[in-house]
Amino acid sequence: MRAQYLDRMDIERERGITIKAQNVRLPWTVDGEDYVLHLIDTPGHVDFTYEVSRALEACEGAVLLVDAAQGIEAQTLANLYLALDKDLTIIPVLNKIDLPAADPDRYAAEIAHIVGCEPEDVLRVSGKTGVGVTELLDEVIKQVPAPVGDADAAPRAMIFDSVYDTYRGVVTYVRVVDGKLLPRQKIKMMSTGATHEMLEIGIVSPEPKATKGLGVGEVGYLITGVKDVRQSKVGDTVTSARDGATQALTGYREPRPMVYSGLYPVDGSDYPALRDALDKLQLNDAALTYVPETSVALGFGFRCGFLGLLHMEITRERLQREFDLDLISTAPNVVYRVVMEDGAEQVVTNPSFWPEGKLKEIYEPITRCTIITPSEFIGTIMELCQARRGELLGMDYLSETRVEMRYTLPMAEIIFDFFDSLKSRTRGYASLDYEENGEQAAALVKVDILLQGEAVDAFSAIVHKDAAQAYGNKMTTKLRELIPRQQFEVPIQAAIGSRVIARENIRAIRKDVLAKCYGGDISRKRKLLEKQKEGKKRMKTIGRVEVPQEAFVAALSTEDPKKK
Numbered sequence: 325m326r327a328q329y330l331d332r333m334d335i336e337r338e339r340g341i342t343i344k345a346q347n348v349r350l351p352w353t354v355d356g357e358d359y360v361l362h363l364i365d366t367p368g369h370v371d372f373t374y375e376v377s378r379a380l381e382a383c384e385g386a387v388l389l390v391d392a393a394q395g396i397e398a399q400t401l402a403n404l405y406l407a408l409d410k411d412l413t414i415i416p417v418l419n420k421i422d423l424p425a426a427d428p429d430r431y432a433a434e435i436a437h438i439v440g441c442e443p444e445d446v447l448r449v450s451g452k453t454g455v456g457v458t459e460l461l462d463e464v465i466k467q468v469p470a471p472v473g474d475a476d477a478a479p480r481a482m483i484f485d486s487v488y489d490t491y492r493g494v495v496t497y498v499r500v501v502d503g504k505l506l507p508r509q510k511i512k513m514m515s516t517g518a519t520h521e522m523l524e525i526g527i528v529s530p531e532p533k534a535t536k537g538l539g540v541g542e543v544g545y546l547i548t549g550v551k552d553v554r555q556s557k558v559g560d561t562v563t564s565a566r567d568g569a570t571q572a573l574t575g576y577r578e579p580r581p582m583v584y585s586g587l588y589p590v591d592g593s594d595y596p597a598l599r600d601a602l603d604k605l606q607l608n609d610a611a612l613t614y615v616p617e618t619s620v621a622l623g624f625g626f627r628c629g630f631l632g633l634l635h636m637e638i639t640r641e642r643l644q645r646e647f648d649l650d651l652i653s654t655a656p657n658v659v660y661r662v663v664m665e666d667g668a669e670q671v672v673t674n675p676s677f678w679p680e681g682k683l684k685e686i687y688e689p690i691t692r693c694t695i696i697t698p699s700e701f702i703g704t705i706m707e708l709c710q711a712r713r714g715e716l717l718g719m720d721y722l723s724e725t726r727v728e729m730r731y732t733l734p735m736a737e738i739i740f741d742f743f744d745s746l747k748s749r750t751r752g753y754a755s756l757d758y759e760e761n762g763e764q765a766a767a768l769v770k771v772d773i774l775l776q777g778e779a780v781d782a783f784s785a786i787v788h789k790d791a792a793q794a795y796g797n798k799m800t801t802k803l804r805e806l807i808p809r810q811q812f813e814v815p816i817q818a819a820i821g822s823r824v825i826a827r828e829n830i831r832a833i834r835k836d837v838l839a840k841c842y843g844g845d846i847s848r849k850r851k852l853l854e855k856q857k858e859g860k861k862r863m864k865t866i867g868r869v870e871v872p873q874e875a876f877v878a879a880l881s882t883e884d885p886k887k888k
């Protein structure tokens with residue numbers, strides 16, 4: 325036995341969140357008739373919306389599960405709208421009714437108001453004690469339509485997930501739409517045109533079990549023994565190699581990364597291992613994108629694109645745990661579009677690619693945020709959003725005590741610590757969901773950090789003009805503590821172009837040249853000090869500042885070094 329049976333990853337169980345969608349097959353009998361249910365357990369967090377959208381493509385209905393002690397959250401609401409867009413049958417359910425803090429009547433009214441049903445239609449269930457589970461499954465059989473497809477047509481199956489198994493190669497999860505798939509059949513991937521022989525075909529119930537084939541509407545897995553991770557693409561259509569289908573199924577739209585961050589191995593020789601690890605992880609997480617890049621300070625690494633901060637954190641943790649890698653990740657940033665004076669356009673994913681010369685306009689991505697909160701926190705949330713350059717779009721009361729607030733906010737303001745600030749200001753009660761909402765022109769500048777007049781590419785950042793001074797002060801102060809003292813004085817400056825906006829000095833290590841001078845005239849002491857001063861000056865012109873690796877790690881990591 326294991327708690328949270330479908331949460332296979334240790335990170336999922338530690339954090340109490342679902343990261344990967346899991347599918348499972350469940351036989352069920354109603355009134356003496358046998359049915360088969362295919363269930364997909366999807367994540368709820370906004371950063372894993374891509375997993376949810378893929379699951380919705382493969383399903384006919386959705387169970388809207390709401391905590392009876394907390395009520396509906398912003399991200400649940402966002403997923404509900406996705407399901408309604410796909411015309412799925414929605415079955416509203418209140419879970420955890422056995423908790424002492426549960427208030428099912430109040431939240432049933434809230435869900436009824438949103439979904440457009442009666443409060444008594446909302447089912448009440450406790451996963452822990454099993455109350456109401458049978459009624460829920462009966463209701464699913466009654467309301468959700470059976471899958472439709474042509475059993476005699478050429479086989480077509482959609483790949484909705486895949487994982488890499490060290491011993492068996494790529495394991496592909498499919499949902500059969502038309503025809504049937506059989507073991508030892510030659511299959512073809514329609515987007516790549518690659519053909520394979522199926523070694524095993526089976527169902528997940530809840531452990532993988534080999535079967536004699538899959539028919540219309542069934543969900544299962546295929547193993548072809550392929551070790552190349554690029555052969556199995558999520559959203560692709562599988563058909564038979566001989567007399568196969570000609571029309572592919574409509575796949576999924578490619579997810580667009582919202583946040584970029586550099587991942588570098590601490591030990592440079594781990595670079596090939598990091599590339600293999602990213603390849604295998606991308607198979608399991610199709611929303612991850614990466615391209616190689618180099619940095620003067622950190623060597624070879626990858627610029628990775630993520631759907632959000634939690635996605636970035638989880639990916640980094642999975643790479644460290646599952647592939648045993650030591651990584652440095654640079655501060656996250658978003659994608660900017662820069663229009664030059666001569667009309668040329670440039671897309672900037674990394675501050676070191678910021679164009680030189682006169683810039684006409686700079687566009688940054690903006691998001692549309694939905695915040696659901698108890699009404700007592702409206703004031704503090706407004707204050708927080710205004711400080712982050714947000715604009716209020718509207719407000720709705722879901723019930724007397726809960727409010728839905730809608731804002732547009734720049735993506736760059738969300739990706740750092742917006743969520744943390746929101747939680748701490750609302751004692752953890754507010755929930756946030758955001759989606760892309762185009763772009764807007766903004767007054768942005770690139771802040772360079774100079775060590776002895778030389779810019780260090782790894783420390784550069786693109787920030788709003790009003791926040792540039794604060795960023796400059798923060799970085800110069802941080803680096804003064806991190807860089808060891810040299811034989812000569814080292815100035816650390818933050819500059820926008822040629823204008824210095826902040827400065828700190830690292831004082832030189834000095835030898836006490838006056839130690840052997842006891843008594844005598846002051847001019848003897850002054851002569852020795854002047855001589856030392858000349859030497860320091862000469863040293864400064866030829867000296868170079870070596871920044872230790874630890875200083876880079878501490879300055880670039882988003883965590884506070886004091887907490888470590």
